[in-house]
Amino acid sequence: MTTVTQIPAYDPSEIEPRWRERWEIDGLYRVDDDDPRPPYYFLTMLPYTSGDLHIGHWYAMAPSDVAARWHRMQGKNVLFPLGFDAFGLPAENAAINNNTHPKKWTYANVENMTAQLKTMGASFDWNREFSTSDPEYYRWTQWWFLKLYEHGLAYRGQADCNFCPGCATILANEQVNRNDEGIGICERCESIVEAKQMEQWMFRITDYADELLEFDGIDWPEPIKLMQRNWIGRSEGAEISFPLGREVNGDDRITVFTTRPDTLFGCTFMVLAPEHPLVAELTTDECRADVEAYIEQARRQNEIERQSTTREKTGVFTGAYTKHPFTGEDIQIWIADYVLLSYGTGAVMGVPAHDERDFAFASERGIPIPVVIAPPDWDGNDLDEAYTGPGTMVNSGRFDGTDWQAGKLAVADALDEMDLGGRTVSYRLRDWLISRQRYWGAPIPMIHCDSCGTVPVPEDDLPVLLPDDAEFLPTGASPLERNKLFVDVDCPTCDETGRRETDTMDTFMCSNWYMYRYVDPHNHYAPIDPALARQWLPIDTYTGGAEHAVMHLFYARFFAKAARDMGILEIDEPFARLFNQGTITKDGHKMSKSRGNVVNPDEWVDRYGADTVRLYLMFLGPWEAGGDWDDSGISGQWRWLNRVWNLALGDVERGNGQANAIRRATHAMIGKVSQDIERFRFNTMIAAMMEFTNELQDIREQGPVDSDAWREAIDALLLCLAPSAPHISEELWLRTGHDGSIHEQTWPEYDESLAQAETVTVVVQVNGKLREKLALAPGASQDAAESAARASTRVADQLDGKTLRRVIWVPDKLLNFVAN
Incomplete structure (x- = not known):
């Protein structure tokens, strides 16, 4: 007989804020650097201060919180911080649109987003929080710049730039998208991007190109590695110098790079970028008007548009010629906008028989198209299209008969001997x-x-503060240029009046190193203490979107290597493990205010509680896949949490029964949940806990249960649920008689032997038809299974008088006799 106890209703609106306040008062998630447990640094990408969190932020952060909590319960000292990426164009543009100051806009958003993030119940160490626009932070961003400058990795020079007239600033190539017509547009405001040459500050990331191609010792997704390798674009080939026969602007030759030196004898024209410094001197008077008009037209196009593979390849003849390095024949010199001065040498050789673009260009202009790599079964006639495959060199002088691969090296080495490449x-x-x-x-x-x-600003004078009274409306020049109090400054070297640099840094400079500042956020003397850097770095696990592959993730790798070479850090890579979550969409589209499809999590938290929202997001599907937000299923998670609540607090008939069944289900659940969290399989993790609660309900309904086994099962359920639903698990841990926070407990130990079923069901077939089901011990041998099957009259009768041809055995599942 059991006494029925009245169970209080599950009320997240009362439970959740109470526990969040308690956790904050107790400093439950504050990290102690002197903690003797092994350190583990888990990090999710810091959010941009856009104003409001949408459900996509929760989708990125809640599963990360689950994993961080799990590592903490595994006995590790887990650093799990969060801050805000606060500088940059979006905040400035939003401030302009809302007639306010970027600083005011940004910090109001930080306050709002912090409150929303705390509602999530995540275990962030808020004692380490900062915004990248804090003077205390960007002081050290400026310090990093000075170190890069000191070591020759920062410099100022002329650069062809993507200029956005809408944002009135320079964009990196990665920040330029294409519209439906293939025209380059700003990723922020969608203005058509223009080409512009300006003096700019740059970092020598190319010094690390080869090292950035290597990913040894880190666990990163293959697609990210491929994108970065493609972005670096390493190509082995040859430089080839074409003599001009005279000196032009100090040069007597034009140099090109090619990956196909084996096709050199098929070169019948050369193309220069319109901006190439030799164009003006090379162009003949007869061609000058056409060339100058073409150059002006090219200036109105950005690099992205000029490189489009779908647009027609245009060009004009300069009237000039260069000489073929081997034959001495005249080679026409053209200009075309598809050649960029910023790529390679700004000149390419045209080999129309073996390059599709060159074939089209030459065919339209009557330029010869000689074949120099023989296609299979080539009859010696002209080609109808470019042949880009393998073959043997022909019409190539002393190289005739050479395989194309060997020809690449042979031609390059011959050029080297001639001092022409x-x-x-x-x-x-x-x-x-x-x-x-x-x-x-x-x-x-x-x-x-x-x-x-x-000259650099002395370190003691950092930070160089942004003036609050600056006029920041975009004009194409830096807004700081118009602030005389900011610009006018004494030169630190000679004390004469100098002029501050008025450009600001790309916001990716701020996110290059934020992960290091979390380690030592209150240090007034250095960006990070070397001892703490050795303790915590590299980041053990980093989570975030794949859209950052060739920007933030790429720049951060460069920065870590540069910091190592400058003697500041001792790591080769910033992130040991990287995981990219998918994107949550609404109605099939990425969430955006302009589409009006942003889902605010606050509404759903008010209705169901943060734990339910967390669970539902993780239950949508594989984390890396993302999914479309559909609120029709969220009530299912709410109902399940109510079942957990009632199961943990409800009465159960006590006795000595079903201990083995309870423990088997318990340890099977522990094993599955542990495995799934480690692999970021959060949807199947939740499914395993749901299945477990169903099993416990079935067991409870079957009669008396073993008290110790039942208590172990409920404890294990709450402990496994704690990382995913931190509020309800904390409340139930207290209500079921435990002391201390559940989030300071040790993860339940998995016993594989207890998780094994006492018996497994083996299906017995004769010629593919079901004849018997056997209850056997797990791992039973084929011989044991055959003996048990033959003992069944239903099997024996089917085999009687037949010749056994073979036996198909699938351990613990299937035994099939094939007989005739």
Whole structure:
């Protein structure tokens, strides 16, 4: 007989804020650097201060919180911080649109987003929180810039830039998208991007191109590694110098890079970028008007548009010629906008028989198309289309009969002997342009002096503060130029009046190193203490979106390697393990305010509680896949939490029965949940706990249960639920008689032997038809299974008088006799 106890209703609106307040008062998630447990640094990408969190932020952060909590319960000292990416164009543009100051806009958003994030119940160490726009933070961003400058990795030079007239600033190539017509547009405001040459600050990321190609010792998704390798674009080939026969602007040759030196004898024309410095001198008077008109037209196009593979390849003849390195024949020199001065040498050789673009270009202009790599079964006639495959060199002088692969090396080496080229490696990657002509960013800490040139701001004078009274409306020049109090400054070298650099830094400079500041956020003397850096770095696990593959994730790797070479850090890579979650969409589209499809989590938290929202997001499907938000299923998680509540607090008939069944189900659940959290399989983790609660309900309804086994089962359920639903599990832990926070407990130990079923069901077939089901011990041998099957009259009768041909055995599942 059991006494029926009245169970209080599950009320997350009362439970959740109470526990969050308690956790904050107790400093439950504050990390102690002196904790003797092994350190584990788990990090999710910091959010941008956009104003409000949408459900996509929860989708990124709640599963990360689950994993961080799990590692903590595994006995590790887990660092799980969060801050805000606060500088940059979006905040400045939003402030302009709302007629307010970027600083006011940003910090109001930080306050709002912090409150929303705390509602999630995540175990962030808020004692380490900062915004990248805090002067205490960007002081050290400027310090990093000075170190890069000191070591020759930061420099100022002319650069072809993508200029956004809408945002009135320079964009990196990665920040330019294409519209339906293939025209380059700003990823933020969708203005058509223009080409512009300006003096800019850059980082020598190309110095690390080869090292950035390697991913040894880190666990990163293959697609991210592939995107970064493609972005670097390493190509092995040859440099080839074409003699001009005279000196032009100090040069007597034009040099090209090619991956196909074996096709050199098929070169019948050369194409220069319109901006190439030799164009003006090379162009003949007869062609000058056409060339100058074409150059002006090219200036109105950005690099993305010029590189489009779908647009027609245009060009004009300069009237000039160069000489073929081997034959001495005249080679026409053209200009075309598909050749960029910023890539390679700004010149390419045209081999129309073996390049599709060159074939189209030459065919339209009557340029010869000689075949120099023989296709299979080639009859010696002209080609109808470019042949880009393998073959044997023909019409190539002394190289005739050479295999094309061997020919690449042979031609390159011959050029080397002639001092007209040789083997080399080229990269698509260009140095990182960090200058921005906007207000809301970290000022570049440099001073321009007429006497001393460009000199760094002394470290003791950092930070160079953004003036609050700056006029920040975009004009194409830096807003700081118009602030005389900011611009005018004494030169630190000669004390004469100098002029501050008025460009600000790309916001990715701020996110290059934020993960290191979390380790030592209150240090006033250095960005990070070396001892703490050795303790915590590299980050053990980093989670975030794959859209950052060739921006943040790429720049952060460069920064770590540069910091290592400067003697500041001792790591080769910033993130040991990277996991990319998918994207939550609404009605099939990415959430955005312009579409009006943003889902605010606050509404659903008010209705169901944070734990339910967390669970529902993780139950949608594989974390890496993302999914479409559909609120029709969220009530299912709410109902399940109510079942957990009632199961944990409800009465049960006590006795000595079903201990083995309870423990088997318990340990099977522990094993599955542990495995799934480690692999970020949160949807199947929740499914395993749901299945377990169903099993416990079935067992309870079958009669008396063993008290110890039942208590173990409920405890294990709450402990396994704690990372995913931290509030309800904390409440139930207290209500079921435990002391201390559930989040300070040890993860339940999995016993594989207890998880094994006492028997398994083996299906017995004769010629594929079901004849018997056997209850056997797990792992039973084939011989044991056959003996048990033959003892069954239903099997024996089917085999009687037949010849056994073979036996199909699937351990613990199937035994099939094939007989005739």
